Amino acid sequence: MEEIIxxxxxxxxxxxxxxxxxxxxLLKTLRYRLRSAGKFEIKxxxxxxxxxxxxxxxxxxxxxxxxxxxxGIATYSRACVAGKDMEDISQKAVAYLKEELEDAxxxxxxxxxxxxxxxxxxxxxxxxxxxxxxDKFPHxxxxxxxxxxxxxxxxxxxxxxxxxxxxKGAGGIPVGTGGKAVILISGGIDSPVAAxxxxxxxxxxxxxxxxxxxxxxxxxxxxxxRLLELVSRYSGRMTMYxxxxxxxxxxxxxxxxxxxxxxxxxxxMMEISEKIARDKDCSALITGESLGQVASQxxxxxxxxxxxxxxxxxxxxxxxxxxxxxxISRAIDTFETSIEPYEDCCTVFTPKHPRTRPVLHHxxxxxxxxxxxxxxxxALENLKVTKIGYGE
Amino acid sequence: MNDTEQEIYLDNGATTxxxxxxxxxxxxxxxxxxxxxxxxxxxxxxxxREMDKARKxxxxxxxxxxxxxxxxxxxxxxxxxxxxGAAHARRRIGKRIVTSAIEHASVLDSCRQLEEExxxxxxxxxxxxxxxxxxxxxxxxxxxxxxxxxxxxxxxTGALQPVDKIKRIIKQKNAPAVLHCDAVQAFGKIPxxxxxxxxxxxxxxxxxxxxPKGVGVLYVSKDVRILPIHFGGSQERNLRPGTxxxxxxxxxxxxxxxxxxxxxxxxxxxxxYLREQLTQFDWVKLHSDEACLPYIINFSVLGIxxxxxxxxxxxxxxxxxxxxxxxKGKGSxxxxxxxxxxxxxxxxxxxxxxxxxxxxxIDRLVRELQNGIRTLAKR
Numbered sequence: 001m002e003e004i005i006x007x008x009x010x011x012x013x014x015x016x017x018x019x020x021x022x023x024x025x026l027l028k029t030l031r032y033r034l035r036s037a038g039k040f041e042i043k044x045x046x047x048x049x050x051x052x053x054x055x056x057x058x059x060x061x062x063x064x065x066x067x068x069x070x071x072g073i074a075t076y077s078r079a080c081v082a083g084k085d086m087e088d089i090s091q092k093a094v095a096y097l098k099e100e101l102e103d104a105x106x107x108x109x110x111x112x113x114x115x116x117x118x119x120x121x122x123x124x125x126x127x128x129x130x131x132x133x134x135d136k137f138p139h140x141x142x143x144x145x146x147x148x149x150x151x152x153x154x155x156x157x158x159x160x161x162x163x164x165x166x167x168k169g170a171g172g173i174p175v176g177t178g179g180k181a182v183i184l185i186s187g188g189i190d191s192p193v194a195a196x197x198x199x200x201x202x203x204x205x206x207x208x209x210x211x212x213x214x215x216x217x218x219x220x221x222x223x224x225x226r227l228l229e230l231v232s233r234y235s236g237r238m239t240m241y242x243x244x245x246x247x248x249x250x251x252x253x254x255x256x257x258x259x260x261x262x263x264x265x266x267x268x269m270m271e272i273s274e275k276i277a278r279d280k281d282c283s284a285l286i287t288g289e290s291l292g293q294v295a296s297q298x299x300x301x302x303x304x305x306x307x308x309x310x311x312x313x314x315x316x317x318x319x320x321x322x323x324x325x326x327x328i329s330r331a332i333d334t335f336e337t338s339i340e341p342y343e344d345c346c347t348v349f350t351p352k353h354p355r356t357r358p359v360l361h362h363x364x365x366x367x368x369x370x371x372x373x374x375x376x377x378x379a380l381e382n383l384k385v386t387k388i389g390y391g392e
Numbered sequence: 393m394n395d396t397e398q399e400i401y402l403d404n405g406a407t408t409x410x411x412x413x414x415x416x417x418x419x420x421x422x423x424x425x426x427x428x429x430x431x432x433x434x435x436x437x438x439x440x441r442e443m444d445k446a447r448k449x450x451x452x453x454x455x456x457x458x459x460x461x462x463x464x465x466x467x468x469x470x471x472x473x474x475x476x477g478a479a480h481a482r483r484r485i486g487k488r489i490v491t492s493a494i495e496h497a498s499v500l501d502s503c504r505q506l507e508e509e510x511x512x513x514x515x516x517x518x519x520x521x522x523x524x525x526x527x528x529x530x531x532x533x534x535x536x537x538x539x540x541x542x543x544x545x546x547x548x549t550g551a552l553q554p555v556d557k558i559k560r561i562i563k564q565k566n567a568p569a570v571l572h573c574d575a576v577q578a579f580g581k582i583p584x585x586x587x588x589x590x591x592x593x594x595x596x597x598x599x600x601x602x603x604p605k606g607v608g609v610l611y612v613s614k615d616v617r618i619l620p621i622h623f624g625g626s627q628e629r630n631l632r633p634g635t636x637x638x639x640x641x642x643x644x645x646x647x648x649x650x651x652x653x654x655x656x657x658x659x660x661x662x663x664x665y666l667r668e669q670l671t672q673f674d675w676v677k678l679h680s681d682e683a684c685l686p687y688i689i690n691f692s693v694l695g696i697x698x699x700x701x702x703x704x705x706x707x708x709x710x711x712x713x714x715x716x717x718x719x720k721g722k723g724s725x726x727x728x729x730x731x732x733x734x735x736x737x738x739x740x741x742x743x744x745x746x747x748x749x750x751x752x753x754i755d756r757l758v759r760e761l762q763n764g765i766r767t768l769a770k771r
Contacts, residue, residue: 061455061587103564218437333614336459 073169178202190288199235232389405744446645455585477618522551550688603647
């Protein structure tokens with residue numbers, strides 16, 4: 001029996017004249033990603049994407065797993081292909097959904113006919129197929145209000161499709177249609193979630209990570225790479241720039257008041273990230289900050305860090321509680337990796353009593369003793385490049 | 393043994409020759425990449441990276457996430473961990489365990505241990521073809537059942553068990569059961585994934601697919617919690633503490649890289665050829681039917697004890713097995729469970745193939761079987 005995946009595109013249909021562009025990006029993404037699951041024919045008609053295996057080596061399970069991680073998809077389902085005649089539809093429906101029909105007590109048939117040349121109307125299709133199913137499975141009862149199983153038949157341009165329930169896709173809009181932005185990634189729980197959330201809104205990611213050897217280890221950086229690999233299953237591939245940050249941190253530690261350490265450090269991070277962003281053609285920064293979570297994430301502290309950059313800073317987690325963030329982190333499988341215990345640069349030299357209500361001009365004053373330009377240039381000269389999501 | 397004739401190894405169900413690719417990887421890890429993956433320095437990280445690569449390879453082959461694998465010392469330990477670990481984690485939910493009478497000793501003996509601890513274990517007998525019937529599963533699984541453990545391919549007969557049908561029965565019966573599959577004899581020989589079988593726990597091992605002895609893996613679905621049976625460090629998600637067998641794990645990864653399901657066609661030819669020859673003799677009774685995995689053929693040479701024939705063939709440089717290698721000397725519990733008379737159980741021979749076998753090997757085996765039946769005294 002021929003089985004395919006039917007994909008309903010999400011918000012895309014709302015995008016008016018831009019729809020084509022959005023659809024093309026989504027198709028391109030699916031074509032690229034599905035290569036690892038085998039040879040598929042992928043085409044679109046009337047806002048439905050058809051993913052059809054071309055030979056028996058195609059792994060439809062793996063294909064489903066790829067589809068469910070691709071943004072821009074509202075729902076998807078696996079369906080059986082039938083010829084456009086009532087007899088074939090009935091026989092295939094009973095064979096394809098045999099187990100589900102055996103296990104259910106109540107069902108209904110929903111029919112959609114977008115090919116108006118088909119001789120039966122939608123209600124006629126439902127009635128005929130419903131009758132046929134009742135004949136074959138006498139234990140079933142029809143329940144149109146609250147059925148345990150809904151058998152859906154769609155008669156479309158390329159053929160008739162029979163399926164059970166449609167499953168929820170990843171939602172969002174296709175990656176690449178929302179421009180490019182830099183994610184500041186630490187290795188904790190929050191930043192991978194922030195990256196995932198902005199990718200969901202169509203943003204193509206570039207990652208910036210700060211490393212402070214010997215205060216942070218190669219393992220901390222390795223952990224970040226693994227986290228980004230996990231994110232890249234949704235966001236697609238990206239480049240990570242590792243910024244050597246030891247000198248900056250040591251200089252702040254030696255020359256600035258302890259309670260302002262984290263804030264000044266974060267201002268450096270933002271400024272360096274913005275420079276990388278401009279250089280790499282990105283138009284915004286993304287951070288995993290959540291209001292009030294730590295001292296550097298109070299409203300006053302955020303105001304002070306933001307004053308160093310011109311670009312918009314996206315903080316998708318700003319209004320979320322930790323447990324809400326953890327929930328997403330578990331759902332996208334980054335949690336287990338995030339909690340591995342390697343020190344990252346945000347926990348090096350943390351002050352005992354950080355300032356929670358900093359005043360901008362005090363900070364600027366404190367920074368004056370540093371060779372800001374020199375420190376930044378030396379960090380930017382020695383960026384390390386890592387490719388993420390390119391496979392082995 | 394005649395010096396001009398080479399050894400013929402037809403006991404690949406017991407273990408296989410390690411491939412050069414796998415052996416080289418192990419050697420390289422032992423000599424050059426000997427760091428402890430738990431060490432914080434670069435030498436440790438380097439070992440960790442190699443191990444992660446192997447983990448990824450094995451996970452991909454199983455269709456699992458790499459965080460869902462626990463490397464063990466082999467199939468036996470993985471089966472012990474699966475059964476004891478799942479039963480202990482679920483003891484407050486229920487006490488009933490369903491398995492088959494033809495499982496590997498590592499499953500059956502774990503079950504005996506669990507019986508000692510107060511669990512009730514149902515051992516389902518197979519039909520004469522060596523396959524457990526769906527109907528028996530339906531009758532055995534109930535709302536008290538917390539664990540179902542079934543092998544995918546029987547190690548003595550090659551009979552395929554309906555593992556992929558069990559999850560549905562568990563759901564239909566509303567049983568709070570997790571499903572474990574011992575896939576030691578199937579992994580690398582027939583294509584499957586943890587999703588296609590719909591299992592929560594799955595055992596595989598390296599040395600049946602041209603990898604090293606001493607390393608196996610248990611897949612533990614991220615939705616299932618099991619308890620450890622060893623205690624110590626936090627390696628392998630706390631489920632298997634102790635410094636990882638890095639070199640062997642990497643050798644396992646290399647062996648998995650070499651899996652090629654097209655080999656099955658070659659094996660089918662060999663197996664069909666042997667089957668065809670054996671059916672000519674009235675002194676042979678086949679126990680593996682054509683539905684079985686072609687890698688394994690079990691038959692009795694009527695009137696001659698398994699061990700006698702085994703040693704006779706070994707004298708000619710041909711290595712086969714008398715049932716499962718882990719149960720040396722004892723009459724096969726599998727064949728007994730299939731209802732075979734003692735005379736057939738005591739004379740059973742298992743031939744198991746690998747990609748390295750050729751048709752000529754079978755000609756020699758058949759010739760020597762004929763020699764054996766002529767020269768050996770019947771009982």
